[in-house]
Amino acid sequence: MFDNLNAIDIFAILVVVISIFFLGYFAWKTLITANYFQKGVNLYQQKDYQGAEAAFRQVIAINSTNDVVRLFLGDVLSQQGKITEATELFQEVMQRSPKNPEAYLRLANVLIQQNQPDAAKNNLEKAQELFQKQRRPEKAQKIAQLLAQINAKSTK
Structure with missing residues (x-):
């Protein structure tokens, strides 16, 4: 099956795989950031300022x-x-x-x-x-x- 693949095909497959990896990574990072942000907002509304501070600092650590x-x-x-x-x-x-x-x-x-x-x-x-x-x-x-x-x- 792989005998007929030439260098261009392998390169194209590699580009697609790497692109999918990066898309997955950034989607995961965005989800984590959004969760921390929402947690911070919720804690702020509950007047848990120390907890909100920790959550917001985590967001900044991920997305400065x-x-x-x-x-x-x-x-x-x-x-x-x-x-x-x-x-x-x-x-x-x-x-x-x-x-x-x-x-x-x-x-x-x-x-x-x-x-x-x-x-x-x-x-x-x-x-x-x-x-x-x-x-x-x-x-x-x-x-x-x-x-x-x-x-x-x-x-x-």
């Missing part, structure tokens, strides 16, 4: 480029009082993806908690600008309301 997970991890760290770590994560996302308004918004929330209204305002304004550019006026409007509240408090 996932900014959404970094934002969730920052939220979890913030909930645990690990403000410096959360701030660093949000700033990292802002550097990696400067057009991500969620990073600016989440950093602003941390800054508000730390009683740094001026720094929070700068980040809120940037988030608002990005939401407007992304044609998400409802988010931009909510930020405008928050900015108005901050301005009202600062004038008292």
Whole structure:
């Protein structure tokens, strides 16, 4: 049966087998990542912040480029009082993806908690600008309301 196979046929078979292997590997990796991510979200909703942190860190270990997970991890760290770590994560996302308004918004929330209204305002304004550019006026409007509240408090 194999006597009639030439080098081109063997090469083609090898390419197909290797391709199938890689597809299987990436499908498995995606499934594992999705499971850890969902576990992290569920634990976060249950207020098990340590468990959620562990799950999100596992996702990042598998897929180090996932900014959404970094934002969730920052939220979890913030909930645990690990403000410096959360701030660093949000700033990292802002550097990696400067057009991500969620990073600016989440950093602003941390800054508000730390009683740094001026720094929070700068980040809120940037988030608002990005939401407007992304044609998400409802988010931009909510930020405008928050900015108005901050301005009202600062004038008292």
